[in-house]
Amino acid sequence: xxxxxxxxxxxxxxxxxxxxxxxxxxxxxxxxxxxxxxxxxxxxxxxxxxxxxxxxxxxxxxxxxxxxxxxxxxxxxxxxxxxxxxxxxxxxxxxxxxxxxxxxxxxxxxxxxxxxxxxxxxxxxxxxxxxxxxxxxxxxxxxxxxxxxxxxxxxxxxxxxxxxxxxxxxxxxxxxxxxxxxxxxxxxxxxxxxxxxxxxxxxxxxx
Amino acid sequence: xxxxxxxxxxxxxxxxxxxxxxxxxxxxxxxxxxxxxxxxxxxxxxxxxxxxxxxxxxxxxxxxxxxxxxxxxxxxxxxxxxxxxxxxxxxxxxxxxxxxxxxxxxxxxxxxxxxxxxxxxxxxxxxxxxxxxxxxxxxxxxxxxxxxxxxxxxxxxxxxxxxxxxxxxxxxxxxxxxxxxxxxxxxxxxxxxxxxxxxxxxxxxxxxxxxxxxxxxxxxxxxxxxxxxxxxxxxxxxxxxxxxxxxxxxxxxxxxxxxxxxxxxxxxxxxxxxxxxxxxxxxxxxxxxxxxxxxxxxxxxxxxxxxxxxxxxxxxxxxxxxxxxxxxxxxxxxxxxxxxxxxxxxxxxxxxxxxxxxxxxxxxxxxxxxxxxxxxxxxxxxxxxxxxxxxxxxxxxxxxxxxxxxxxxxxxxxxxxxxxxxxxxxxxxxxxxxxxxxxxxxxxxxxxxxxxxxxxxxxxxxxx
Numbered sequence: 001x002x003x004x005x006x007x008x009x010x011x012x013x014x015x016x017x018x019x020x021x022x023x024x025x026x027x028x029x030x031x032x033x034x035x036x037x038x039x040x041x042x043x044x045x046x047x048x049x050x051x052x053x054x055x056x057x058x059x060x061x062x063x064x065x066x067x068x069x070x071x072x073x074x075x076x077x078x079x080x081x082x083x084x085x086x087x088x089x090x091x092x093x094x095x096x097x098x099x100x101x102x103x104x105x106x107x108x109x110x111x112x113x114x115x116x117x118x119x120x121x122x123x124x125x126x127x128x129x130x131x132x133x134x135x136x137x138x139x140x141x142x143x144x145x146x147x148x149x150x151x152x153x154x155x156x157x158x159x160x161x162x163x164x165x166x167x168x169x170x171x172x173x174x175x176x177x178x179x180x181x182x183x184x185x186x187x188x189x190x191x192x193x194x195x196x197x198x199x200x201x202x203x204x205x206x207x
Numbered sequence: 208x209x210x211x212x213x214x215x216x217x218x219x220x221x222x223x224x225x226x227x228x229x230x231x232x233x234x235x236x237x238x239x240x241x242x243x244x245x246x247x248x249x250x251x252x253x254x255x256x257x258x259x260x261x262x263x264x265x266x267x268x269x270x271x272x273x274x275x276x277x278x279x280x281x282x283x284x285x286x287x288x289x290x291x292x293x294x295x296x297x298x299x300x301x302x303x304x305x306x307x308x309x310x311x312x313x314x315x316x317x318x319x320x321x322x323x324x325x326x327x328x329x330x331x332x333x334x335x336x337x338x339x340x341x342x343x344x345x346x347x348x349x350x351x352x353x354x355x356x357x358x359x360x361x362x363x364x365x366x367x368x369x370x371x372x373x374x375x376x377x378x379x380x381x382x383x384x385x386x387x388x389x390x391x392x393x394x395x396x397x398x399x400x401x402x403x404x405x406x407x408x409x410x411x412x413x414x415x416x417x418x419x420x421x422x423x424x425x426x427x428x429x430x431x432x433x434x435x436x437x438x439x440x441x442x443x444x445x446x447x448x449x450x451x452x453x454x455x456x457x458x459x460x461x462x463x464x465x466x467x468x469x470x471x472x473x474x475x476x477x478x479x480x481x482x483x484x485x486x487x488x489x490x491x492x493x494x495x496x497x498x499x500x501x502x503x504x505x506x507x508x509x510x511x512x513x514x515x516x517x518x519x520x521x522x523x524x525x526x527x528x529x530x531x532x533x534x535x536x537x538x539x540x541x542x543x544x545x546x547x548x549x550x551x552x553x554x555x556x557x558x559x560x561x562x563x564x565x566x567x568x569x570x571x572x573x574x575x576x577x578x579x580x581x582x583x584x585x586x587x588x589x590x591x592x593x594x595x596x597x598x599x600x601x602x603x604x605x606x607x608x609x610x611x612x613x614x615x616x617x618x619x620x621x622x623x624x625x626x627x628x629x630x631x632x633x634x635x636x637x638x639x640x641x642x643x644x645x646x647x648x649x650x651x652x653x654x655x656x657x658x659x660x661x662x663x664x665x666x667x668x669x670x671x
Contacts, residue, residue: 016526017519018398018498022637027618031269031283033243033290045639076519078399081432082637084334085241086350107402107434108334108348115352165366167227179254182360185222185229189362192221192231202455202463203233206260
């Protein structure tokens, strides 16, 4: 898994609540069997005016010159709701995003980000409001997200603290492979199975 | 004193460290869209599937509902389906492919086979896995990295969610369905109202429902942001499971039922939050916006964004109405539709098809409406045909299709064209969900069926 320690990058705002994973990566792009190459389809129906993705929608934030190369996304409540598709964080990461700042996320999406070296930061609504104002009023505004200190720094000197689960934090800082970590407890898994098999044998009869 | 959720959680705990738990997964469901990268990950790291016997697979998301031919899907979808065949063969996983008569939507077939049972932990790379909570199974959707984790370890690393009770008191009135109950719940608590929680649905309004109706409610738990939705197993659950393909048999059955009963929430156990709805207040519901929480009674009107004080909500209402081509104050019963979709893991089971068929028996679909019925599985389809429901639909002017997810997410060749307006029994009305520029109104099967006949929404309670 990719590690995340500290990231400084150009920030972009998308001022909508409940952005769903269908909007992040529409279903017609889910047919690939690889993990890569989804970035070009990120927010397809908002970024483009045609199905082929050739006519750029100049109104959409990611298409504005001032936000070209943005890697920190500031957005609203319940980001990533809907489908469990990991293609959504794959597309965001592939497009260049390393961190997202929002007041809340949908559960599955939030989990999926950590598996892909991308840090979803939860800040208070009032703090997100401040960041919206800061980013939209300052062309080229950068934001730094620092995982060890659990702080977000804006260039105007403001800083914000965020919470993150300690185990997730350690895994992300080190880029550890989740499966490898779990397999350290292989003997616990086996003894669980043996116990369950003797008390509920029907759980092991599926043929 | 523990809740059902706490009992299932504790029963599956393999290891715990700083609030991060390794929980054992009893059942894993797989489909063609979210699994290929997980199998590829296993291959790269040289890992094996730990419990092929605890895993079943089907193809449902991108299959054509017109034929059972791989080449009738687009070439990229066909590769995804063929990859699933290869992965299942290589890893000895039972696959219900489109040539199998029992193929269907994963959340329809697993319960039909009795693969889903009370007290289990069950996962799938699909958010509507919450459906299986209807059996009292702790069931939730996961991403592809987690699919790989379950394949390799038969466990997941989880932080324990909180527990919410949603109690429905009293019985719903005639013509009101469980779809209306769950839409009313989401309308009340919002699409993130249950984020971070596992819901337990309680009360006589829930326990008087059939298994099919319970599945509809648990299915849409995710639309309220919940990790999972649970309903305590009772005699209706046991009667459904008796003699199913994978159900315990003989003396195992008695032992299993005793175990299943023990999962019921202890009297006096505490939930982190409780919400109460009165069944008598629930009427046929119709969504008007682009989020399942944007919903109102069929007798209601589209809300006026200008009276909304919160700027973020006002903006989301404005965006929704602009996308939906509606105006604040418009009556729901004045909204005209030109497409109807009856299907999806929410409402494609035999009871749903019976209800829709009963609604339209002897009537004709409006000339300006195109309507399709997509049964949830091969078994549902055969059962419906045995009962003559297919004839009722076809005679009325509906198209009768083969099982699949179909127009719920429009990954196959069933989709809305820009500007189409659809009465749909599915679960999401997001922008573009059923096709770019398509407008979705979520409703119950009887409401969708009646809308097909009238070409607009009618109050099913007084419609004849």
